[in-house]
Amino acid sequence: MPDSSYLSPLKNKYPYMQMNMMSKPRKRRLPLKIYDCFTNARFGGNMGGLVLDAGLLADAEMQAIAKEINVPVTGFVTAIDVDAVQVKFFMPTAEIPMCSHVTVGLYTYLHEQGLAGDEGGKSPLLKTSSGNTQVSTTVLSGGEIVVMMNLGCVVIEKCEVSRELVAEALRINQLAIRTDLPMEIGATGLRHLFVPLSDLNTLENMRPDFSALTALSEQLSVETIAPFSMQTQVIDNTFHCRDFCPALGVNEVPASGTTNSALSGYLIENKVVNTADGKATINMLAEQGYELGRPSILKIEIEMNHGEITQIRIGGSAVLSIDGIINAWQINNSAIS
Structure with missing residues (x-):
């Protein structure tokens, strides 16, 4: 049996590291995309992270990943179909109920994947901890995708x-x-x-x-x-x-x-x-x-x-800046990043 005693201090500090050392991990590769949002130019706007296929991640793991990515806000897509997309938003130190700039990046991605239509066409409803939000996408004559969302009344x-x-x-x-x-x-x-x-x-x-x-x-x-x-x-x-x-x-x-x-x-x-x-x-x-x-x-x-x-x-618009993978391991139904 491998000696895992050296991990004890880390497991006490980071609860998501509590695992059975004899379990065999199943490696998962979660798509990661970072968009420059509210801009049509690379390296402008606000950076927004997107982690796709994140339904098996617990909140603690999402928070750890958001801290590791260290952009202002990272959105974790936990469920998606033609009718709705469910997302949780995390800053590096805390969860927040809604993030509009990450939403612009997310629906730019969905439009590029054929999952969000032009205004008048069908786009999935955005579901977050703050409630449901209607979002639409429009393509300008030059090909730029513009994402607009309803934010209710101030x-x-x-x-x-x-x-x-x-x-x-x-x-x-x-x-x-x-x-x-x-x-x-x-x-x-x-x-x-x-x-x-x-x-x-x-x-x-x-x-x-x-x-x-x-x-x-x-x-x-x-x-x-x-x-x-x-x-x-x-x-x-x-x-x-x-x-x-x-x-x-x-x-x-x-x-x-x-x-x-x-x-x-x-x-x-x-x-x-x-x-x-x-x-x-x-x-x-x-x-x-x-x-x-x-x-x-x-x-x-x-x-x-x-x-x-x-x-x-x-x-506004968003430009894809980084396209990569987050390596994760699922052990005893817990996703470890």
């Missing part, structure tokens, strides 16, 4: 927080925080604190105190802190956003659909974006990630009815 909450405290955590002059707009919390899944800034230069050059941002996030019960400016790098875009999420284990992400969809609702609620013309659909383009060297563009469609938001859809 919830905006008033927030009593000191401008001085926020400015100190962001390491900016508090005079750069606009006084004509409130700092409020918005949510379309995750909760975000929105900080309106007067100019793009302050936003681009800030170097936050991430320990202070973590403490502030915990104090306000938010997952991310998102300063923004209505000044943009590209004239056709609507606003410029940064998204700091050290409370989730990632200091900053270059693109976030949940953040920008909630922010678009905030802009309408606070009459920053004109809705007086009575349009049924308001379109916005959000830019993010320039400061990280990964420019991102997020498309937002907001359905209105008599001045009220009835539906927010967000999406």
Whole structure:
């Protein structure tokens, strides 16, 4: 019998390593794909991992794999058929209920495999711990696949927080925080604190105190802190956003659909974006990630009815960056990665 005593400290530290050393493992090879999401250019946007055929993985193993892959979020496809795809999302340190940028990568993959149709065609329903989400794909004339998803309506909450405290955590002059707009919390899944800034230069050059941002996030019960400016790098875009999420284990992400969809609702609620013309659909383009060297563009469609938001859809494109395999071993019905 092989001596496995040297593994005891590791098994105590990592529960997923508890195994019968005499069992014969059955090797499994799980497809791994990493997409650059909310961009049509390689090495732009936000990196999203996809692990396919992940139905036999336990949550602890998914978390370990997400930490090993170490992209902002990894999605684990646990079941799929023509009607629905079931996914669990993990950041390197925690599970989250929904991730829009990984969804863009996932449905780009599904479209390429013939499993997701054009808008008007049939695409499987996305099933996550946050509920069910309708997703559609459209192919532009140049062949670019655009994925759009319904994120419901944004919830905006008033927030009593000191401008001085926020400015100190962001390491900016508090005079750069606009006084004509409130700092409020918005949510379309995750909760975000929105900080309106007067100019793009302050936003681009800030170097936050991430320990202070973590403490502030915990104090306000938010997952991310998102300063923004209505000044943009590209004239056709609507606003410029940064998204700091050290409370989730990632200091900053270059693109976030949940953040920008909630922010678009905030802009309408606070009459920053004109809705007086009575349009049924308001379109916005959000830019993010320039400061990280990964420019991102997020498309937002907001359905209105008599001045009220009835539906927010967000999406964009994705480019496959890495295509590989995760080696896993199944022992006594437990998948070991």
